Amino acid sequence: MDTIVGKQSIQFQKAPYIVSAASVVGKKEGEGPLGSQFDEIEQDPMAGQNTWEEAESALQKRAAALAMEKMPAGLSAARYLFSGDLLGQLIATSFGVMDLKLPLFGLYGACSTIGEALMLAAMTVQGGYSETVLALTSSHFGSAEKQFRFPLEYGGQRPLAATWTVTGSGAFVLASQGGKARISGATPGKVVDFGLKDSLNMGACMAPAACDTICRHLEDFGRQPSDYDYIITGDLGSVGQTILLDLTKERGYDLTGRHLDCGMLIYDSEKQDTHAGGSGCACSAVTLAAHILPKIEKNQWKRVLFVPTGALLSTVSYNEGQSVPGIAHGVVIEHAG
Secondary structure, three states: OOOOOOOOEEEOOOOEEEEEEEEEEEEHHHHOOHHHOOEEEEEEEEOOOOHHHHHHHHHHHHHHHHHHHHHOOOOOOOOOEEEEEEOOHHHHHHHHHHHHHHHHHHOOEEEOOHHHHHHHHHHHHHOOOOEEEEEEEEEEEHHHHHOOOOOOHHHHOOOOOEOOOOOEEEEEEEOOOOOOOOEEEEEEEOOOOOOOOOOOOOHHHHHHHHHHHHHHHHHHHHOHHHHHOOEEEOOOOOHHHHHHHHHHHHHOOOOOOOOEEEEHHHHHHHOOOOOOEEEEEEHHHHHHHHHHHHHHHOOOEEEEEOEEEEEEOOOHHHHHHOOOOOEEEEEEEEEEE
């Protein structure tokens, strides 16, 4: 089968394996529906550090170390690292992974970053540039609110369409052999802008990009939604999910019963007051590591299309009145029997 598929997709002829994964989350995430499935739950929002940003870096460092500890015996150490976060200049990543002494490819795809990291790591392994690669990302409620919105002390009222930034970090080791789940294909996403300007309704801003990537993926591979156990987006939340289902149906694909969203899985929106659900780079990463991947490894799910979603805004673009474009990256993860 050709490596290049359709207009923008990739088929991995030697599908790289996800050989280990780790999830480290905060107290609120640990109190949610997936709480028992995470590797570590940090009760201190500061993680023993002096700032929110340092806390986020600490979560990255712990997730990376844990993922590497869980690697199967006999594999060589990771040669490269693909990682990113939401903060300006990727400071959570640069300070968090410094002690790992690994060559770093710093990535920014907003909340879709783990999809980008997994995709590029898989390309690196299949291309023979490294037997083992680490993919990593993080977010933190405190650091995200500080950068994009208001100081926590301000106590601003959040609209019902808003999502809650996940505090945590997810890490994955990809290798040419040794796992029970593999990345068999990918569809890199395009920037899609419907002109929306409400930064507190990111689900609506990202849903068009998710629709574009999902539909393009299905067209490129000649598949239907029924070819997947689930198509799982990153952090559209309940508002974004409704929009996505309407948009894909207009394109001829009915995702009813086939769609899940990490932002809706990680919190109990009613009991935890998270409104539309979860968001942040860690949202899809920790949900994949703790909840989705184990189901694939156990062959409870044979194939999923994992589609992390990102809202491409900054404080500068928002203050200058720009819209909030979205992006989504599709990664096919299959059971390796």
